[in-house]
Amino acid sequence: MAKRGEAAEAAAVEFARAFETRLGPGRLRRRERLAPYVNWRVGGPAEWFFIARTPADLLAAVRVAREARLPVTVLGYGANVLVSDAGIPGLVILNRTEGVAISGAEIRAESGANLVALARRACEAGIAGFEFLIGIPGTLGGAIVGNAGTREEWIGERVLEVEAVDDRGEVVVWPASQLDFGYRRSRFQRTSDVVLAARLRGYRASRSDIEARMQQMLEARKHQPSGPSTGSVFKNPPGDYAGRLIEACGLKGYRLGGAQISEKHANFILNVGGATAREIRALIELAKAAVRDRFGILLEEEIRYLGTWDT
Numbered sequence: 001m002a003k004r005g006e007a008a009e010a011a012a013v014e015f016a017r018a019f020e021t022r023l024g025p026g027r028l029r030r031r032e033r034l035a036p037y038v039n040w041r042v043g044g045p046a047e048w049f050f051i052a053r054t055p056a057d058l059l060a061a062v063r064v065a066r067e068a069r070l071p072v073t074v075l076g077y078g079a080n081v082l083v084s085d086a087g088i089p090g091l092v093i094l095n096r097t098e099g100v101a102i103s104g105a106e107i108r109a110e111s112g113a114n115l116v117a118l119a120r121r122a123c124e125a126g127i128a129g130f131e132f133l134i135g136i137p138g139t140l141g142g143a144i145v146g147n148a149g150t151r152e153e154w155i156g157e158r159v160l161e162v163e164a165v166d167d168r169g170e171v172v173v174w175p176a177s178q179l180d181f182g183y184r185r186s187r188f189q190r191t192s193d194v195v196l197a198a199r200l201r202g203y204r205a206s207r208s209d210i211e212a213r214m215q216q217m218l219e220a221r222k223h224q225p226s227g228p229s230t231g232s233v234f235k236n237p238p239g240d241y242a243g244r245l246i247e248a249c250g251l252k253g254y255r256l257g258g259a260q261i262s263e264k265h266a267n268f269i270l271n272v273g274g275a276t277a278r279e280i281r282a283l284i285e286l287a288k289a290a291v292r293d294r295f296g297i298l299l300e301e302e303i304r305y306l307g308t309w310d311t
């Protein structure tokens with residue numbers, strides 16, 4: 001047992017050394033608490049933690065971890081994840097690669113680009129088609145993984161191609177036709193690829209029209225609950241709304257510890273103070289069971305679970 005512990009520590013020292021050699025000293029942190037980096041403000045530590053500021057950082061960090069056979073998890077704004085209280089093993093990379101370049105109606109953006117900033121940049125350049133991003137917190141990478149959007153529009157429709165690093169550390173360029181975009185779905189949910197950048201296409205429109213549409217989108221969100229959440233927890237089942245079903249089960253406002261099903265919108269769960277990941281997950285399971293028992297419908301999570309769970 002003691003031998004195994006020593007071997008693990010030796011491997012950790014070797015990984016930290018390899019990481020520093022490639023990415024510079026003092027940038028890799030050990031056992032960093034993740035709650036401050038995710039929207040729900042819950043979750044335990046990352047075994048290893050690194051903030052990538054450039055695409056070269058991101059690629060090198062992924063490669064060093066792959067060489068050390070450590071799992072890699074990328075976090076954008078953590079606006080669609082529940083990190084377990086036990087935390088995430090391996091390397092967690094906080095993606096802050098934010099470069100955006102515009103040419104005609106095309107945008108090439110790094111995967112850490114902020115979606116709201118992207119919508120505004122497109123507007124300034126007279127490129128329409130990205131207005132719906134104005135109300136969606138997150139990075140481009142997270143949006144591509146989950147094909148983020150509204151009921152009418154989603155990011156996959158705007159993607160021409162995606163540059164990613166695969167599980168062998170090779171850079172691959174995927175055309176949109178191979179990305180299997182569907183309702184809150186993409187191929188990246190089934191692989192360990194890390195999204196590096198994407199080429200997107202909009203269409204030309206007047207700035208004032210684009211601004212007016214963004215304003216409408218923001219107005220439509222005015223009634224959304226505020227507070228630490230991930231937006232909608234569940235996907236809407238065909239022909240219905242997860243929020244309506246949960247509300248019909250009498251769960252609006254239901255509270256478990258510091259986690260509460262929103263009183264305004266039953267598909268939102270809020271951290272109303274001191275919630276744990278376990279409490280949020282228990283509330284998710286409770287809502288799922290209630291909807292299944294009452295309506296025979298199995299709700300599917302839109303959010304993704306990260307880290308080690310003992311369920």
Ligand SMILES: Cc1cc2nc3c(=O)[nH]c(=O)nc-3n(C[C@H](O)[C@H](O)[C@H](O)COP(=O)(O)OP(=O)(O)OC[C@H]3O[C@@H](n4cnc5c(N)ncnc54)[C@H](O)[C@@H]3O)c2cc1C
Binds near residue numbers: 081142150194224
């Ligand atoms: C108030 C509120 C409103 C919201 N409204 C909407 C909405 O209208 N529509 C909608 O679709 N979503 C909505 N969301 C959810 C969220 O904004 C989106 O899912 C967003 O795309 C999350 O981006 P992120 O960068 O924070 O991803 P994260 O939550 O950080 O990550 C999501 C998943 O993607 C993975 N990932 C992230 N970056 C990469 C990368 N570069 N390479 C590989 N994997 C990666 C993560 O490991 C994780 O599995 C809302 C959230 C909030 C809090």
